[in-house]
Amino acid sequence: MIGSSLFSLYGFLIGALPVGIMNLGIVFINIYYLVKLSRDHTQEG
Numbered sequence: 001m002i003g004s005s006l007f008s009l010y011g012f013l014i015g016a017l018p019v020g021i022m023n024l025g026i027v028f029i030n031i032y033y034l035v036k037l038s039r040d041h042t043q044e045g
Contacts, residue, residue: 001030 004026011019 001027001034004030 004023008020008023008027011017011021011023
């Protein structure tokens with residue numbers, strides 16, 4: 001997640017909007033699945 005965040009920032013800084021937007025989307029997808037896994041883990045115990 002850190003890598004895609006940094007690569008998204010890099011994409012925006014060099015003006016490559018498709019790169020920045022795509023990696024920003026990947027960041028949000030990763031956050032979604034991390035929250036989902038965290039909630040599933042806490043409900044098991």
